[in-house]
Amino acid sequence: MKKLFRTLCLVSCISSTVHAQEFSPEQIQQVAQVREAALNSDLSWQILESLTTEIGPRLPGTKNDKKAVEWAQSQFKALAFDKVWIEPATFPHWRRxxxxxxxxxxxxxxxxxxxxxxxxxxxxxxxxxxxxxxxxxxxxxxxxxxxxxxxxxxxxxxxxxxxxxxxxxxxxxxxxxxxxxxxxxxxxxxxxxxxxxxxxxxxxxxxxxxxxxxxxxxxxxxxxxxxxxxxxxxxxxxxxxxxxxxxxEDLGEGTSYNVIGQFNGTTHPEQYVLIGGHLDSWDLGTGALDDGAGVALTMAAAKHISDVKRPKRSVRVVLFAAEELGLWGAKAYFKRHEKTLDNIVAAAESDFGADVVYGFESNVAASALPVVREIAKQLAPLNVKYIRKNAARGGPDLIPLKNTTSAPIFALHQDGTDYFDYHHTADDTLDKVDPKKLQQNTAAYAVLAMMAADAKTKISGK
CATH class of the missing domain: 3.50.30.30 (Glucose Oxidase; domain 1)
Structure with a gap:
């Protein structure tokens, strides 16, 4: 019994040491501060309301798609991101x-x-x-x-x-x-x-x-x-x-743009957490659930982090182009950055509406699991359960990333029970989004991005 007690103490001490190495008490306090700020802010709602009201439907190649690209750049700049830029993506231009x-x-x-x-x-x-x-x-x-x-x-x-x-x-x-x-x-x-x-x-x-x-x-x-x-x-x-x-009508090849905003890291700015969604939408509704919510909450999450501190690594928000017509923006992004994909320390996309996040899952190297467990602890106050399978697939725009590298992928699983009631319809409008649930999503992405960016150990993929 004494031997077993000593073994349990040793495991406990090792666990505590890992915690101390990866995140200091001050860092954990900062995470809590960001989490609470996101839960009590209407920033993500303001961004979503602006996108769906001032721009509306955003079918790739349309006038509204071009306006959305300009809108996104303006929003990033208004939120004081350190770097804001666009990257082209071509796609088959189709019109209804x-x-x-x-x-x-x-x-x-x-x-x-x-x-x-x-x-x-x-x-x-x-x-x-x-x-x-x-x-x-x-x-x-x-x-x-x-x-x-x-x-x-x-x-x-x-x-x-x-x-x-x-x-x-x-x-x-x-x-x-x-x-x-x-x-x-x-x-x-x-x-x-x-x-x-x-x-x-x-x-x-x-x-x-x-x-x-x-x-x-x-x-x-x-x-x-x-x-x-x-x-x-x-x-x-x-x-x-x-x-x-x-x-x-088939209008041949069209061009749109991935819009990217980044808060630079303090120690390893070349390494970054990638979060985001896709900026385009189908032409029937206003794309509030698919994927205006993902755009808004990831932009807001990054802003909430920057208001508290700049983590060791950069936090990059990518708003992908032309996802609905075949992941064209994602393909262009990961092709363009293929030589530096190992700089990604975490990648997560929000593209499943705006209902509550109920689960957190990773797909990382075993050596990174202690960091993942610490992130899970800070997501628990949001009623997010840790899914230990370590087999996260991430959002659709991360498919080209998974196909070309072993980057660390994360998933914040949203309740999709009702998502396909509205998906790709004229009924995908702002009134389907609950502001409180949007805040919870924003807080979850802020916790994940902040901790992945600020951990002592660089998270790596399998």
């Missing part, structure tokens, strides 16, 4: 002009739908054809060759609701490649149930893709109640005809 649809038989009734990103147009007069019903993408793929000739394919896959949004991946497969698979079978257009958990009559847009050598056909998403209506008609044995009119 008109979309309408209606059921023609067995009775005339309107259909609420939207063109998927990158969709081609119908003829200007529209198209009218019989609809063929499928429950899943796999069922469509398994249909006989030529069976959809002259027809419209419709997939009715239902996305499940979950706190971590795990239904999105399976559902989005039909959005990514459904039009390609339908065209292979001879279809002249493609419709799908929205990638959504909503009961509201809003259609959810999102990126879609074509394949070289396969005919490009119009690709659309139907509002969930309308998808239910179609499903009932099929269930009752009706032959359904639909008329579609989708007018879009």
């Amino acid at each position: 002009y008109h979309e309408s649809a209606s059921i023609i038989t067995p009775s005339e009734q309107p259909l609420h739908l939207t063109a998927l990103g990158n969709s081609v147009s119908t003829p200007k007069s529209g198209i009218q054809a019989e609809v063929v019903f499928f429950e899943t993408l796999d069922e469509l793929i398994a249909s006989p060759e030529g069976s959809l000739k002259g027809k419209i394919a419709f997939i009715n896959y239902r996305m499940n609701r979950h706190i971590d949004g795990n239904g999105y991946g399976p559902a989005v497969k039909a959005r990514n490649s459904g039009a390609v698979e339908a065209a292979k079978k001879g279809a002249i257009a493609y419709m799908m149930r929205s990638v959504s958990t909503s009961h509201h009559r809003f259609a959810h847009t999102g990126g879609s893709h074509y394949k070289t050598g396969v005919t490009k056909i119009p690709a659309t998403a139907v509002a969930n109640p309308d998808a239910d209506q179609l499903a009932r008609l099929f269930k009752n044995g009706h032959k359904v005809q639909v008329k579609l009119n989708i007018q879009t």
Whole structure:
């Protein structure tokens, strides 16, 4: 028993020593100060309100996208960031002009739908054809060759609701490649149930893709109640005809900009914590949840840190361009900085709305876990639980980073139970954001960024 007691004491002493080495009592007090400041500040709300009200929708390549780039630079400067700059990113420039649809038989009734990103147009007069019903993408793929000739394919896959949004991946497969698979079978257009958990009559847009050598056909998403209506008609044995009119344009290659602001570190300014979100949005709503909130709360988090102290390493906020059309800003950023990616000591993106952060997870080298545990302790007062898997994937704009290096990735998991009710719709507006929850998010990002930047040991990836 005495031997066991001595062993436990030794472990405790080692743990205390690690704490003392990484963060002094003064540093921990400063973290608490930043956390409380963020919880009691409306700065992130002010930034979000400005972006969604003064700029609005920010589809890459539009006038509002250009205004958003100017707005972001102005905001960074007003917040007194040490460095503010932009970096170009090219992307496929696509524009939506008109979309309408209606059921023609067995009775005339309107259909609420939207063109998927990158969709081609119908003829200007529209198209009218019989609809063929499928429950899943796999069922469509398994249909006989030529069976959809002259027809419209419709997939009715239902996305499940979950706190971590795990239904999105399976559902989005039909959005990514459904039009390609339908065209292979001879279809002249493609419709799908929205990638959504909503009961509201809003259609959810999102990126879609074509394949070289396969005919490009119009690709659309139907509002969930309308998808239910179609499903009932099929269930009752009706032959359904639909008329579609989708007018879009491929404008070739466009250029937008990643907007970057940085507070310089005092000891190792070349090393930095990367936080941020994506500045663009779809054109249907004002992009409050996706991803205005991520933009606002990370900008505010960095500002709250700088108001208390400058950490040893820099805190860099990256507002990525053209995420919605295929992570183009992220690809450009990590390509441009590929020779210095080992300077990133922590990377985290907020791109999952603005509901509360409930979990904290890392993806770092084992040697960095003592620092991670200390960060977790300071997130606990925010009711953020430490997830010990050490397998964080981070936000979508970090995918190019994960694919090219073993950088340290962090995730502050937000409650996504309701996120896909509004995602990529006209209903993504400021009123869906709770200011108190936004403050909690801001505080969580401030704690993570400050401690990762100010730890004695440089955090490294696996």
